[in-house]
Amino acid sequence: MTQSLPPLTLCELDDPGLQGTLSWSPFCLKVHRALGYLGLPYARRHGFPMTHRALNPAGQVPVLLVGDEPVADSTRILARLDELTGGRLGAGLDPRGRAESLLWEELADTSVNGFTVAARWIDEENWPRTKAAYFSKMPPVVRAVVPARLRARVSKALVARDVLRAGEEACWERFELLLDALDARAPEEGAFWMGPKPSFADFALFGQLHALRTPLTPRQAARVAARPRLSRYLDAVLAA
Numbered sequence: 001m002t003q004s005l006p007p008l009t010l011c012e013l014d015d016p017g018l019q020g021t022l023s024w025s026p027f028c029l030k031v032h033r034a035l036g037y038l039g040l041p042y043a044r045r046h047g048f049p050m051t052h053r054a055l056n057p058a059g060q061v062p063v064l065l066v067g068d069e070p071v072a073d074s075t076r077i078l079a080r081l082d083e084l085t086g087g088r089l090g091a092g093l094d095p096r097g098r099a100e101s102l103l104w105e106e107l108a109d110t111s112v113n114g115f116t117v118a119a120r121w122i123d124e125e126n127w128p129r130t131k132a133a134y135f136s137k138m139p140p141v142v143r144a145v146v147p148a149r150l151r152a153r154v155s156k157a158l159v160a161r162d163v164l165r166a167g168e169e170a171c172w173e174r175f176e177l178l179l180d181a182l183d184a185r186a187p188e189e190g191a192f193w194m195g196p197k198p199s200f201a202d203f204a205l206f207g208q209l210h211a212l213r214t215p216l217t218p219r220q221a222a223r224v225a226a227r228p229r230l231s232r233y234l235d236a237v238l239a240a
Contacts, residue, residue: 005040005066005084006066006067006069007042007043007065007067008035008040008041008042008043008064008065008066009042009043009044009045009064009065010028010031010032010035010042010043010044010045010062010063010064010065011045011047011051011052011055011061011062011063011064011065011070012025012028012031012044012045012046012061012062012063013025013028013046013047013048013049013061014046014047014137015044015046016133016214018214018215020210020238021210021213021214024133024134024211024214024216025061025062025211026113026116026207026208026210026211027061027062027074027109027207028061028062028074028207029206029207029210029211030074030078030203030204030206030207030208031062031064031074031077031078031203031207033202033203033206033207033237033238033240034077034078034081034089034203035081036240037198037203037240038081038085038088038089040081040085042064045065049061055070055072056070056072058072060072060073062074062077064077064080064081066080066084074109074204074207075105075106075109075204078105078200078203078204082200089198089199089200089203090199090200091197091199092195092196092197093194093195093199097194097195098199100194100201101193101194101199101200101201102200102201104193104194104200104201104204104205105200105201105203105204105205106204108201108204108205108207108208108209109204109208110161111178112178112205112208112209113208114158114161114162114163115163115171115174115175115178115212115220116208116211116212116217117154117158117163118158118163118164118168118171119212119216119217119219119220120216120217121151121154121155121158122151122154122155122158122164122168122171123168123217123219123220125218125219126216126217126218126219126220127151129215129216129217130216131147133216134147135147175220175223176223179223179224179227179230180227182205182209182227182230183227183228183229183230184229186227186229186230186232186233187233189232189236190236192233192236192237192240193205193233198237198240202237202240203237205234205237206234206237206238209224209230209234210234210237210238212224213225213234
């Protein structure tokens with residue numbers, strides 16, 4: 001099947017050079033894992049999000065080029081990969097199971113993502129690491145101004161998303177409750193979120209939660225590691 005597919009190119013952020021982590025972006029991680037699981041060969045095109053604006057007017061990554069066709073947004077990309085591979089990302093799921101998998105994908109991309117963003121941009125301990133990782137290649141004059149402005153914009157967006165509306169302490173209390181719930185729901189060893197095979201849910205949850213296990217957010221990484229079932233599950237998705 002892969003021989004008949006058009007060439008695939010993933011437009012994304014620069015590779016951070018970490019073992020097991022191909023991108024700082026949780027949404028790029030999501031697509032990388034899906035492509036890896038499907039065994040599809042693909043090229044990589046790196047740059048700042050705005051570098052790929054001609055392919056996605058929103059100026060966001062990832063964008064997957066399917067031949068010359070740009071597919072933006074990780075959810076749409078996974079849906080396109082599922083279509084290209086004859087439904088392999090939803091294999092074995094009945095309509096109810098497929099719908100539930102997509103609901104977990106939505107929860108990961110919205111609710112869990114809010115904490116991933118807050119951990120990098122708002123946590124004072126982590127912000128210097130995030131700033132260095134994201135902006136070190138910018139000219140010094142630009143780097144002196146742009147990161148702080150973007151951080152203020154991200155903070156306002158997180159308040160609007162109800163992640164920070166009640167303050168940082170409440171944010172991290174909710175984070176702990178979410179991790180507890182995900183740890184309790186995590187599948188038994190040898191299984192994935194929706195059954196014996198990975199699906200949309202697995203790649204989305206992995207993208208957000210594995211993004212918290214990088215050197216950018218050591219405090220949050222420790223909180224994920226404190227949940228053994230969840231950590232074992234994430235390792236299984238990484239190896240799939």
